[in-house]
Amino acid sequence: MNLSLRRNPTARTPAVLVALALLTTAGCAGNDDGPPAATTASATPHGYVAGAQESAEQQSRLLLSDPGTGQTRVLDLITGKTHRTALRPGTARLTTDGRFGYFHAADGTHVLDGGAWMVDHGDHVHYYRAAIRDVGRMSAGAGARVRSDTALTAVTGEDGRAVLHARADLEKGGVGTPRTLPGTYAAPVVPYAEHLLTLAGDGTSAPEAVVLDRAGGRSVSLRVTCEDPAGDAVTRRGVVFGCADGALLVREDDGRFTAERIPYGRDVPARERAVSFRHRAGSDTLTAPAGDRAVWVLDVTDRTWRRVETGPVVAANTAGEGAPLLVLETDGTLHGYDVATGARTARTERLLAPRRAADNGASGPVLEVDRSRAYLNDPAGRRVYEIDYNDGLRVARTFDLDLEPRLMVETGR
Template identity: 70%
Template sequence: MSLSLRRNVTAGMPAALAALALLTAGCGGQDDNKPASGADRATSATPHGYVAGAQEAAEQQSRLVLNDPRTGATRVLDLITEKVHDVPRARGTAELTTDGRFGYFHAAGGTRILDTGAWTVDHGDHVHYYRAAIRDAGRLPAATGARVRSDAAVTAVVDENGRAVTYRRAGLEKGRADSPRTLPGKHAGAVVPYAEHLLTLTDDGKTARLEVYDREGRRVASPHAPCEEPSGDAVTRRGVVFGCADGALLVSADDGGFTAAEIPYGADVPAGERASSLRHRAGSDTLTSPAGDAAVWVLDVTERTWTRTETGPVVAANTAGEGSALLVLETDGALHGYDIATGKHLSKTKRLLTEVPKTPAADSTGPLIEVDRSRAYVNDPEGRRVYEIDYNDGLRIARTFDLDMKPALMAETGR
């Protein structure tokens, strides 16, 4: 597979063997009396989260899934080894999403699943990083418009008609989709696995309302909080956020139950300027979304506040959160950095996009910004390349990956 890599500076990748030893040792003190099941069982020889055939690593094993819907060309770019893996074609992909390990190629005929072989198991006080072989993991019958969300135990799928089913995660890890379990009701957005339950907004034809199900699909006591015109969702350390017409709804686990808190915009916001999608760094509590044609919303989940930053015309936005800059890909083709608190413009790159789309990216379609703990990635479809940006160093271009296909769709896994 053809790949030309251009570096602006030498970017070493330390082995960090000492860190790996600490990670493994960190599980030695786990409470052996605490029940565990499946891949989460731990012994002195088998760390928490281990999956047969996987290799534990000392650092996050980031990989980019790339797809050209027109030709079907699909690649997995390993950001650690810099190797590009050629995988079977996926033509007609309308949207590419990920749950941190699996790539989901949504098309008219169904959703193809690709196990990218890179994932993170987060235990709160420590994490484990794994890498394994890349392989197909079957297909889901849900077609274009399906919403797929996962945790360590289940994968929930809502089709374009609002019907929801769940699959056992263990089956997907073995390369197959087991028989699904159907959830009752019609769902207005994604069903989000969280805190060993399933959170969803059910649609009664008027206002969507929060419902909580157990893993078997039984309704449990829930706040029944309303959310008009739901759009977008995200899992943060503070809870699950659902976008609503008047702002957002934050749902948190609370001593075996669940609480819901509204986070309003604080003013009436026209429909075209509301947060239509919620993007963030995995594990961050700061969410972003375009706010119309020339501004970006930032939602601080911890402080429960919205901030509107006036920018140039927006193609895509994201942030690493926790004091980092707001990253905005604008119609001048450059990546810009803004101070979230003040809105001050801080820095910009050279022009990155060979051709600028006329409308902002929706979900994963078109140029976008993927963000992890130290880098951001911008895809340039027409230029057949991906840029790696060091957002902690004035938006320095750390690496440029030249490809043999148009990376029109991109998603980062290993998180």
């Protein structure tokens, strides 16, 4: 396989690893109660994970798939190298929970350990890299929705039935034996705050936000409904469910769960609703197409919606507070918008061939965003662009590939 990596002279290079490693170690190992304890050969270092190498910076990787040929690749954004993985023909969707890639097909969902992830301890973060490996196949089909936390992976099928997989099984390289939850649900089951959040109902009225225990028993009924649910996202402020009148935020504070509506504040036609959210992992700012020529930006912290008028939208995303709204438009150019004013602040030359506006489908160009870069896949051009969105949308690197990357997700976050 030939891989050509074209690098801008001012492209990002890895941080000064030694200095960062020292800072990270100091932040994790500090002891205010006296001198540090003596270490022994048998002591387990803080943050140690068997079989993984801890790193001082985020270990971002892109999982790529060409459904037409079944080819898949993992692109390591630190080294610029690609890794071949097993053929996955018939993949209709590709999703991730930050570490594992889920290749959704009619015959089931195939799981790939991307070998890069992070663990957030609140006041500090650990970054890890390990071997890339196939994990196995889950029985859920192409429409399955997978949501995870550090302990559980919940898989909700198109029929509303959900099963739970132990995260430890996936980390060991197998899917394990799933546990089926009772009943059916109108939204994905989301592991959150040692519970499960979802929307439930009997089909005769708008579903209600519920909190389940880990066995699937009803723990709390929040007595708040969500009409015509579509779209969800996990943020630091809680779990967001998209509803006909806006969004519903379910959060936990000191063991108490609450649900709060975040309405659009205007009448929004069904075709202009936010039905599929995209955001930077860990961010509280969500984006979604608002029809063909605008983008919704939901600030979960301020509980506000803002509609940004753009050109015809193919894909959109943002890194969050202070960062531009990134919009790929149908002419193949990438645009940056100031979220507060709606003014366009930057524009690239044409990067992709012209195409139709987004239809909220699973295939086609997407924008993946992390703390300093955005990634745009170009299926027809067989490449991925790395964009420095803080420098006028400068193309920092271009990764030439030997497949059409029609599906793409970023892991290591």
